Amino acid sequence: MSSLNDPANGEESSCPKVILLDIEGTTTSISFVKDALFPFARKELETFLVKNWDDPIVQSIIDIIQKQSEEDAAKGLLENAIPSGLNKDLVLPEIFKNLYWQMDNDRKTTGLKALQGKIWKKGFEEGLLKGQVYEDVPPAFQRWKNSGKEIYIYSSGSVEAQILLFKYSEAGDLTKHLSGYFDTTTGPKIEANSYKIISEKIGVPPNTILFCTDVSKEAYAAKEAGLQVVVSIRPGNVALSEQELKDFPNVTNFTTLSD
Numbered sequence: 001m002s003s004l005n006d007p008a009n010g011e012e013s014s015c016p017k018v019i020l021l022d023i024e025g026t027t028t029s030i031s032f033v034k035d036a037l038f039p040f041a042r043k044e045l046e047t048f049l050v051k052n053w054d055d056p057i058v059q060s061i062i063d064i065i066q067k068q069s070e071e072d073a074a075k076g077l078l079e080n081a082i083p084s085g086l087n088k089d090l091v092l093p094e095i096f097k098n099l100y101w102q103m104d105n106d107r108k109t110t111g112l113k114a115l116q117g118k119i120w121k122k123g124f125e126e127g128l129l130k131g132q133v134y135e136d137v138p139p140a141f142q143r144w145k146n147s148g149k150e151i152y153i154y155s156s157g158s159v160e161a162q163i164l165l166f167k168y169s170e171a172g173d174l175t176k177h178l179s180g181y182f183d184t185t186t187g188p189k190i191e192a193n194s195y196k197i198i199s200e201k202i203g204v205p206p207n208t209i210l211f212c213t214d215v216s217k218e219a220y221a222a223k224e225a226g227l228q229v230v231v232s233i234r235p236g237n238v239a240l241s242e243q244e245l246k247d248f249p250n251v252t253n254f255t256t257l258s259d
């Protein structure tokens with residue numbers, strides 16, 4: 001990784017076998033997620049839930065959202081949890097209120113992300129949404145595959161949403177390059193244990209995985225788990241502190257990220 005903006009930390013890092021990528025701020029601009037994907041889900045939210053209320057998968061997501069609201073209320077983040085056991089007409093306004101609050105605060109909870117994925121499905125399949133990736137992403141995928149590496153995704157977006165974004169991308173179907181996907185059902189992205197689980201699931205030692213993300217808390221968690229870590233600096237990303245720049249190599253695009 002000699003061409004990276006690598007702080008002189010003196011640590012040996014071997015050539016990675018696996019590239020593990022975050023989406024927002026890494027393969028895809030934050031502005032695409034915030035200005036296209038999130039508003040689409042917000043606009044369709046009420047219609048989607050009213051129409052699909054009886055779908056068992058939607059009901060299982062509602063359960064997750066309700067339980068999350070209990071945790072949030074217990075922590076004092078919310079005044080009231082979503083009441084359970086109410087009929088559809090009484091509970092739906094409470095669910096909408098909770099979800100608008102979550103979206104306003106860009107919460108990365110498993111329930112909200114699963115629901116957004118379900119809503120985006122229609123948008124991607126009907127051509128109303130096209131997944132955006134930075135222009136250096138498709139050639140990097142090809143280069144890594146050619147050199148025998150496996151590429152995985154780890155994003156707060158649900159696995160379903162991740163697949164949609166890469167399948168219906170402006171650069172064509174990129175899922176052919178991807179070996180697998182992880183979301184917050186594996187664990188929070190800011191906990192080292194999540195990265196240990198990912199390395200076990202992929203079946204390779206942590207230090208053979210190179211994780212690239214824009215979020216420093218995720219970078220520190222992955223580093224603690226023993227992964228190689230590179231921070232992504234893209235236009236619109238949150239700027240890194242001086243300390244973070246010392247602690248991690250960084251890339252401004254994938255052209256220089258691992259051969």
Ligand SMILES: CSCCC(=O)C(=O)COP(=O)(O)O
Pocket residue numbers: 022023024025033037108113116154155156157158161162165189
């Ligand atoms: C189609 S993936 C949606 C991305 C998303 O909802 C999100 O919150 C992105 O989080 P990330 O962990 O990729 O930074």
Ligand SMILES: [Mg+2]
Pocket residue numbers: 022023024025026213214215
């Ligand atoms: Mg990100």
